[in-house]
Amino acid sequence: MKPVFMTYTKKDLTNLGVCMVLSLIIIPTFIKTEYWYTSILIPWLCLALATIGQQVVMGYTGQLALGAAGFMAAGAFAMFNLILRVPDLGFVGSLIVSGLIAAAFGILFGLPSLKVRGIYLMVATLASQFFIIWMIDKFGWFKNYDSSGIITAQDIVILGKPFTTPLAMYFVCLAVTTVLTLLAMNMARGSTGRNWMAVRDMDIAAESMGVSLLKTKVQAFAISAFYCGVAGALFAFCYLKSLEPVAFDIKLSFKILFMCILGGLGTINGAFIGAAFILLFPVLLNAVGNNVFHGAIDATIISSIEQVIFGLLMIVFMIYEPLGMAKLWENLKQNIKLKLTSSNKKT
Amino acid sequence: MVEELLFFMEVLVGGLLAGTMYSLVALGFVLIFKASATFNFSQGAMVFFSVLAFCGFMQDFNIPFVLAFILAALLMVVVGLCTERLVLRPLMNASEDTVLMATIGLGYVLEGLAQAAWGVEVRRLDLGIGDFPVPWIADNLKLFISALDIFAGLVAALMIIGLSLLFKFTKIGLGLRAVADDAGAASSIGIPLKHIMLLVWSAAGVVALVAGCMWGARAGVQFALVDLALKALPVLIIGGFSSIPGAIIGGLIIGATEKVLEVYIGPFFGGAIEGWAPYVLAIFFLLYRPEGLFGEKIIRRV
Numbered sequence: 001m002k003p004v005f006m007t008y009t010k011k012d013l014t015n016l017g018v019c020m021v022l023s024l025i026i027i028p029t030f031i032k033t034e035y036w037y038t039s040i041l042i043p044w045l046c047l048a049l050a051t052i053g054q055q056v057v058m059g060y061t062g063q064l065a066l067g068a069a070g071f072m073a074a075g076a077f078a079m080f081n082l083i084l085r086v087p088d089l090g091f092v093g094s095l096i097v098s099g100l101i102a103a104a105f106g107i108l109f110g111l112p113s114l115k116v117r118g119i120y121l122m123v124a125t126l127a128s129q130f131f132i133i134w135m136i137d138k139f140g141w142f143k144n145y146d147s148s149g150i151i152t153a154q155d156i157v158i159l160g161k162p163f164t165t166p167l168a169m170y171f172v173c174l175a176v177t178t179v180l181t182l183l184a185m186n187m188a189r190g191s192t193g194r195n196w197m198a199v200r201d202m203d204i205a206a207e208s209m210g211v212s213l214l215k216t217k218v219q220a221f222a223i224s225a226f227y228c229g230v231a232g233a234l235f236a237f238c239y240l241k242s243l244e245p246v247a248f249d250i251k252l253s254f255k256i257l258f259m260c261i262l263g264g265l266g267t268i269n270g271a272f273i274g275a276a277f278i279l280l281f282p283v284l285l286n287a288v289g290n291n292v293f294h295g296a297i298d299a300t301i302i303s304s305i306e307q308v309i310f311g312l313l314m315i316v317f318m319i320y321e322p323l324g325m326a327k328l329w330e331n332l333k334q335n336i337k338l339k340l341t342s343s344n345k346k347t
Numbered sequence: 348m349v350e351e352l353l354f355f356m357e358v359l360v361g362g363l364l365a366g367t368m369y370s371l372v373a374l375g376f377v378l379i380f381k382a383s384a385t386f387n388f389s390q391g392a393m394v395f396f397s398v399l400a401f402c403g404f405m406q407d408f409n410i411p412f413v414l415a416f417i418l419a420a421l422l423m424v425v426v427g428l429c430t431e432r433l434v435l436r437p438l439m440n441a442s443e444d445t446v447l448m449a450t451i452g453l454g455y456v457l458e459g460l461a462q463a464a465w466g467v468e469v470r471r472l473d474l475g476i477g478d479f480p481v482p483w484i485a486d487n488l489k490l491f492i493s494a495l496d497i498f499a500g501l502v503a504a505l506m507i508i509g510l511s512l513l514f515k516f517t518k519i520g521l522g523l524r525a526v527a528d529d530a531g532a533a534s535s536i537g538i539p540l541k542h543i544m545l546l547v548w549s550a551a552g553v554v555a556l557v558a559g560c561m562w563g564a565r566a567g568v569q570f571a572l573v574d575l576a577l578k579a580l581p582v583l584i585i586g587g588f589s590s591i592p593g594a595i596i597g598g599l600i601i602g603a604t605e606k607v608l609e610v611y612i613g614p615f616f617g618g619a620i621e622g623w624a625p626y627v628l629a630i631f632f633l634l635y636r637p638e639g640l641f642g643e644k645i646i647r648r649v
Binding site (some may be wrong): 130 | 434437441443448453455457458462466467501574577581588616619622623625626633646
């Protein structure tokens with residue numbers, strides 16, 4: 001495909017255009033209920049962003065990490081403290097700095113990846129998850145000595161304008177997600193991403209071809225943690241509207257891992273598909289439980305069933321399509337294209 | 348001075364014995380890793396599933412203790428069989444990481460099934476052994492050590508001796524080691540791969556049940572058991588993934604360090620460092636001895 005604008009092909013620009021029209025015009029005109037923004041679209045964007053972070057380290061660089069929620073917590077609490085203590089920084093500035101703080105944690109806890117891989121690395125990254133949550137919980141300074149345990153997040157103010165309605169918050173999340181997604185795509189396609197993938201496919205071979213393992217792995221962990229940190233800050237400020245360490249426990253890390261794997265390892269659009277699926281499926285299941293069985297099934301049973309189905313899907317995808325839903329979507333598009341061209345030939 | 352020393356001993360012994368509880372969970376991981384070089388992330392879920400089933404049989408159906416234990420063990424054999432058939436066999440040629448992710452999925456399935464079948468409330472499990480200091484030891488040695496801890500230590504020791512003997516001296520054990528070394532070569536000389544896998548997964552299931560009983564008697568049978576089982580991971584890293592004695596030594600190290608750190612250093616940081624101290628300890632081990640104390644050296648080729 002020939003690039004038409006900078007290095008982007010025609011297909012890229014059409015995709016971007018379709019997404020922009022959909023998210024900026026169609027969704028705001030047709031969706032009026034607040035529920036959709038506060039409970040589905042905003043968390044979807046935040047979690048998709050965190051999943052991109054997980055993708056960078058797991059899907060592209062092939063390092064099994066399980067601490068996304070810890071970095072999200074670091075980002076969220078950094079944001080809270082920055083707005084509280086350094087008000088001059090502004091919302092966007094604080095968001096970037098809190099991402100950088102999370103990235104520093106990412107570098108620290110990514111260092112073991114130089115020595116170990118696979119399950120060993122997973123344990124090392126679990127340390128980050130437990131340590132960060134513990135640190136925030138135990139040192140009152142991070143929570144501004146608030147004893148209740150739950151802190152209300154400050155209002156979002158950008159350039160003097162408050163962004164407090166669900167729709168406005170949706171636009172904030174959308175803007176951040178769009179910028180960071182484009183950045184991630186650029187990185188994944190450029191030499192950075194090629195180095196990541198070389199390390200993923202065979203680290204020893206990559207090293208002998210001159211790819212610096214130290215630089216590549218640390219870079220991947222830093223960028224991953226940056227994305228998670230920003231996502232965590234948005235998650236706390238736009239979705240939860242409060243800050244509590246419990247919200248970022250190991251369960252959220254697993255959730256993001258599932259989004260990453262089911263969505264499709266090593267794809268950016270997989271992050272969005274996976275996040276949408278993991279978020280929407282419980283909603284759908286609850287709706288079925290309430291409307292078809294009229295609440296005859298206990299809510300705890302429904303959540304257990306949800307867990308079983310996620311687990312089963314994970315196994316089924318690993319066996320039949322390790323590349324996840326993004327690959328299924330790709331196959332579907334191929335099939336449709338093939339059908340269209342063959343029917344054109346007949347006529 | 349003497350009192351301080353006694354207190355330190357008490358903390359240390361308590362930690363060591365609590366460590367055997369981690370060892371019991373770690374043992375299940377080691378069994379499967381030894382035989383199939385697969386890391387079974389669902390071991391924690393298996394602990395939860397098996398002991399919840401055991402409690403369910405006893406409390407919901409009024410089945411006597413021994414019979415319920417046997418039924419639960421049989422259930423774990425069925426789980427092992429299904430896992431081998433439906434998860435492991437299709438993934439025979441897949442990469443290690445793929446199998447690991449599939450076992451994470453398996454863990455989710457087991458957790459969900461257990462909660463759907465037996466509910467989410469915390470259940471009490473009474474083994475007939477109290478979680479209180481043994482009077483005889485308290486009187487004579489001035490140490491307060493829980494009877495349950497001692498019992499768990501004994502059970503762990505018995506299981507480890509039994510399994511070590513099995514691996515070392517029986518034909519099955521030889522087969523297990525052959526499969527672990529090179530599954531393809533082992534099956535080409537006629538070792539029944541499927542039976543070996545079934546056996547290992549069933550054994551891991553029973554080990555999970557025993558570990559679950561110990562944990563359940565202490566902390567109640569509840570979902571938190573799954574998180575507790577995560578602590579078996581640093582134990583494995585310290586002991587080595589493929590070593591049965593490693594599992595016990597690792598457990599002892601983790602148990603003792605965690606308790607001693609918590610009592611002597613914890614107060615300076617506001618306590619509850621137990622949550623992450625084992626993982627940080629594991630990181631240090633990873634940096635200096637990635638294969639663990641007793642593990643085999645990992646050699647990778649391009």
